Amino acid sequence: MRLCVIGTGYVGLVAGTCFAESGNEVVCVDIDRHKIAELNAGRVPIYEPGLAELLQRNTTDGRLRFSTDLAAAVRDSLVCFIAVGTPSDGDGSADVQMVVEAAQSIAGAMPGYRIVVLKSTVPVGTAQTVRQAMAALTAHPFDIVSNPEFLKEGAAVEDFMKPDRIVLGGADERALSVVQELYAPFVRTDNPILVMDNRSAEMTKYAANAFLATRISFINEIARLCEKTGADVAEVRRGMGSDRRIGQAFLFPGVGYGGSCFPKDVRAVIQMAEHHGVDFSLLKAVEAVNARQKRLLVDKVQQTFGTDLSGRRLAIWGLAFKPRTDDMREAPSLVIVEALLAAGASLAVHDPEALDRARQLFGARVSYHRGNYEALDEADALLIVTEWNEFRRPDFARMRAVMKTPIIFDGRNLYEPRMMDQAGFRYYAVGRRAVGHTSPDTASAA
Numbered sequence: 348m349r350l351c352v353i354g355t356g357y358v359g360l361v362a363g364t365c366f367a368e369s370g371n372e373v374v375c376v377d378i379d380r381h382k383i384a385e386l387n388a389g390r391v392p393i394y395e396p397g398l399a400e401l402l403q404r405n406t407t408d409g410r411l412r413f414s415t416d417l418a419a420a421v422r423d424s425l426v427c428f429i430a431v432g433t434p435s436d437g438d439g440s441a442d443v444q445m446v447v448e449a450a451q452s453i454a455g456a457m458p459g460y461r462i463v464v465l466k467s468t469v470p471v472g473t474a475q476t477v478r479q480a481m482a483a484l485t486a487h488p489f490d491i492v493s494n495p496e497f498l499k500e501g502a503a504v505e506d507f508m509k510p511d512r513i514v515l516g517g518a519d520e521r522a523l524s525v526v527q528e529l530y531a532p533f534v535r536t537d538n539p540i541l542v543m544d545n546r547s548a549e550m551t552k553y554a555a556n557a558f559l560a561t562r563i564s565f566i567n568e569i570a571r572l573c574e575k576t577g578a579d580v581a582e583v584r585r586g587m588g589s590d591r592r593i594g595q596a597f598l599f600p601g602v603g604y605g606g607s608c609f610p611k612d613v614r615a616v617i618q619m620a621e622h623h624g625v626d627f628s629l630l631k632a633v634e635a636v637n638a639r640q641k642r643l644l645v646d647k648v649q650q651t652f653g654t655d656l657s658g659r660r661l662a663i664w665g666l667a668f669k670p671r672t673d674d675m676r677e678a679p680s681l682v683i684v685e686a687l688l689a690a691g692a693s694l695a696v697h698d699p700e701a702l703d704r705a706r707q708l709f710g711a712r713v714s715y716h717r718g719n720y721e722a723l724d725e726a727d728a729l730l731i732v733t734e735w736n737e738f739r740r741p742d743f744a745r746m747r748a749v750m751k752t753p754i755i756f757d758g759r760n761l762y763e764p765r766m767m768d769q770a771g772f773r774y775y776a777v778g779r780r781a782v783g784h785t786s787p788d789t790a791s792a793a
Contacts, residue, residue: 348529351376351420352428353449355386355413357393357503357607357674358466358496359430364401365507367411369532374420375413386413394673394700397504417449418456426525427453428494430466439614440622441470450477454484462522464492468552468612470619474516474545490522493545495552500606501671508533513540516548553619556612557630562597563604564636570600570778580778581760600777602732602758603640605668605677610637641682644730644758647775649690651754652727657691660751662726664719665733665759666698666705673700675708679758680732688712697722699735720745728754731761743770754783 348371352363355377363375377383382392389406391399405411414420421427431445446467453463463481465474474491481489493516498506513530517523527540534540543551566584573580580600588595604610613634620627652659668678675681687694694713696705702715716722719737723729723746731738739761747753747770754773755762764782767774773783 348372348426348525349424350426350428350529351417351424352430352466353377353417353420353453354429354431354445354467355379355382355392356430356432357395357500358498359428360386360391360393360402361395361398361498361503361507362428362430362466362496364398364405364411365504365533366529367405368401368508371410371529373405373411374424375411376415376417376420377413378415380415383413383415394671395503396501396671401504417452421453421456421461422458424461426462426464426529427457428464428466429453430496433467433469433611435611435614438618440618441468441611441615443467443469443473443476446473447477447480450481451484454481454487454489457485457487457489460488462490462492462525464494464526465549466494466496468495468608468615469493469549470615471546471549471553473549490517490519491545492517492522492526493548494526495548497552497555500674501669509536510534510538512538514548514551515540515542516545517542518544553612553616556608557616557633559597560604560609560613560637561629561633563599563601563609564633564640566598566600567603567640567777568636573778574780577780578778579780583778600760601640601734602643602679602683602777603637605641605679605681606674607676610634610677641679642686643777644683644732644756645686645690647756648687648692648728648730651775655691656687658693659691659727660693660695660725661687662722662729662750663694663696664698664722664729664731664738665735666696667701667733670733670735671700673698673704675701675704678733680705681708683730683732684709684713695722695724695726698733699737720749723749725749725751727751728756731755731757731759734759734761743767743772747771 350373352359352375355375363373367373389403429446429449431449433441433443436442474493478491495514570580584598587593588598613630617627617630666680667673696713697716697719753771757776760776764774764779768782775781
């Protein structure tokens with residue numbers, strides 16, 4: 348089948364490449380000429396495991412190409428996916444202007460019947476808005492199908508190729524059957540394609556992300572309570588997660604959620620609720636807890652060394668908002684770095700993939716290190732912010748040899764406190780008892 352994907356951001360690029368991998372002829376369209384030139388040269392602008400290999404294979408085989416010519420792409424495609432950004436407005440609501448503009452461009456270029464699939468995350472009622480905008484510009488028939496994405500950064504290709512479910516919203520059986528045919532190769536293990544109305548499909552995306560964010564903030568609050576009461580959140584999590592009604596997923600305490608989806612979608616649901624006269628107080632609390640959680644490691648550092656961190660050299664492992672991506676949008680590291688710099692600390696940072704993006708954000712205010720051990724040289728302490736696999740089994744003897752003082756503030760609970768005590772570290776985790784002996788230097792500062 349011939350189809351076009353408008354927008355070569357994270358969602359559009361993964362979707363277009365994976366559709367091509369299943370045998371379709373796909374053209375991905377963007378107004379950014381530089382990005383299109385880079386993609387045509389085989390250079391992928393984001394880090395996502397497996398994506399570069401799939402893109403190279405499908406462009407070489409001729410199933411996938413990239414263009415700035417939207418009109419030509421629409422003329423050649425029965426199905427047109429819209430996967431452009433929906434950034435937050437000042438009040439937190441999702442801005443659908445780019446979605447509507449893309450739909451209007453399709454309307455102006457289509458020579459006959461087209462199926463427009465809304466892949467962007469959009470507020471409830473957007474499908475109707477798009478339908479009206481297109482109807483004002485074309486007499487040709489068309490149908491709107493809502494198809495929210497549920498991709499996890501760092502596992503997006505796998506999620507697309509082996510989805511838990513596909514959600515489709517629409518009313519026209521012909522359009523829905525065509526889109527179901529597109530997705531059929533990805534649900535051969537009988538994972539469901541759920542068909543519903545447009546509004547319910549649009550709400551499903553927001554409800555799923557808001558609920559996952561709620562689980563994260565909940566376990567982070569439990570972790571704070573564990574620290575006050577002497578309980579161990581790792582044991583509490585095991586006890587909770589063993590309940591089939593609860594499960595283990597998204598119950599890992601840490602330094603808060605970030606990225607392009609959860610923060611934006613939680614704010615959008617709050618704003619959407621207010622627009623309809625609903626006070627979504629639960630999600631307001633989720634957002635407040637997350638904002639506070641991003642300062643957790645900073646608070647622990649200042650409780651240890653004092654509020655003035657001048658003369659302190661701190662190492663940070665992990666800058667991306669999660670492992671297996673270079674995305675730093677609303678990452679906890681942004682809050683942590685800025686707060687530590689404001690307190691006078693000198694920072695040495697390391698991330699396996701996000702250093703280039705970090706340079707764009709922090710400039711020369713921190714030092715950048717390709718090797719994780721290099722960042723530890725003469726460090727007063729290490730802060731672990733992102734749970735990259737490379738950090739799970741480090742050489743602790745080597746770490747102690749290069750650090751000024753063996754202190755670790757672990758924002759992801761990567762290590763067992765007893766093991767860290769035996770290795771000679773002073774160790775602070777999230778929701779777990781601190782271990783290690785207080786040095787005279789840090790005791791006087793605290």
